[in-house]
Amino acid sequence: MPTVDQLCMQLREHGRRVTPQRRAIVQALLDSDGIHPTADQVFQRVQSVMPDMSPATVYNTLHEMVEIGELLELDLGLGERRYDLHTSNHAHLVCLGCGQVVDVPYSDPPALPPEHAQGFRVIDYLGVFRGYCPGCQSGG
Structure with missing residues (x-):
């Protein structure tokens, strides 16, 4: 399993800025390992430590991580897409x-x-x- 620093380095290497918000999203994904969280679950976890976090920031960051190949977006037939760091x-x-x-x-x-x-x-x-x-x- 990658670390927060490794995932943030991948974001940087793909031209993305690593803000405190993005770092918190990466940490929330790592903390959610094994449950394949929805975007809303990631948002709820991040909002508990960063109350001003917007849902758009979470959705955009998840999308960017999928684009660079560090996150899988899964449609498992459960109604909401899930996210998986195991690529x-x-x-x-x-x-x-x-x-x-x-x-x-x-x-x-x-x-x-x-x-x-x-x-x-x-x-x-x-x-x-x-x-x-x-x-x-x-x-x-």
Whole structure:
């Protein structure tokens, strides 16, 4: 997992200024590791330490981090996009009951035979497994 300083250095290397607000957003993402937060969850976390933070600053910073490849924006079918600092190959388990999202590592994405690619040049794979976590299965 990268550090705040490493992520801020990546922003700088891509021509972005690193303001106290952006640094707080990066810290909020790191503090949210493992829950795949929504933009609103990141905003709520940052606003607790920087009450004057605007939602636009959070959304813009998340978008910039996605653009430079330091953050994944995920549409997992939960209604809101989620964000993930783990940019290496992995899939996700999504609980349809409580919305929990869990990373599932893999070394190689599933193969797509050329005859099924219908002329597409595949550049990425995002796997999502949907089901119910142990807590939701037991009625918790």
